[in-house]
Ligand SMILES: [Zn+2]
């Protein structure tokens with residue numbers, strides 16, 4: 577089969593590789609679409625802390641069942657449209673046993689420690705594969721994975737109807753957080769984004785309030801939206817030091833923040849304010865599988881059809897993957913870029 581392989585950083589080679597061999601209770605999936613994620617870009621650049629060459633990245637995908645190797649009754653058949661969950665936990669470590677397989681001590685993630693979906697086929701355990709409706713738009717279902725990050729973050733931060741939300745960072749994950757928070761009934765949502773092209777798009781296409789955090793008075797303007805009280809749920813998706821500072825600065829009494837972005841250096845937090853206002857902070861690692869299931873249901877519901885269509889700004893064929901990644905690195909206007917296998 578054809579796969580996009582990184583043999584040396586910053587260079588994809590389209591090459592023939594052996595088709596995955598199915599073990600018991602595994603499914604072979606013919607890939608339709610894969611979204612390019614920030615983590616794929618960091619693998620491409622050689623900046624990812626775990627990935628090693630040679631590697632085929634890719635994990636935000638949808639496709640068709642090609643082959644099933646199981647004696648059990650499974651909820652899909654050959655030819656069905658499917659999507660799949662990306663973490664492969666060991667099942668026997670303490671984290672797995674305690675019900676936190678996303679924190680597995682031997683965790684493998686599709687496209688990081690195993691062959692990913694910038695290829696023609698991928699294999700997954702039966703338990704990781706979800707049947708989609710026959711009329712599913714597979715382009716949109718490739719976006720269920722980043723939506724699942726936002727879904728899990730929203731579940732973990734405990735967002736309730738009518739609460740106020742601040743989102744730091746307006747990349748695809750920040751935008752997904754906005755879409756999920758709005759769908760969950762947040763009363764006010766403000767997104768902080770430094771890239772003016774991105775800010776304009778989010779405002780125009782998705783109707784969010786967007787502020788540039790580097791402009792003086794931006795934070796005051798945001799606080800005024802909450803009558804100076806601060807925000808109840810705060811999502812940090814920028815992975816930047818100023819972003820982490822804002823988590824505590826923007827918080828209302830008893831605010832709950834969730835850390836999604838990753839900083840390389842330990843990040844500063846105003847622990848004094850946190851303690852005096854009983855602020856809480858949660859982190860998330862990838863997402864739990866139930867959040868992925870919930871994200872798929874939301875895509876199926878059609879409630880985000882318009883937004884998902886707008887999020888997909890560019891599409892490239894697998895053969896053009898080098899061009900696609902170079903485009904992502906230089907273009908400031910794109911949102912989700914899809915690779916068609
Ligand atoms: Zn991703």
Ligand SMILES: [Zn+2]
Pocket residue numbers: 665666667668669670671672673677680681682683
């Ligand atoms: Zn484990």
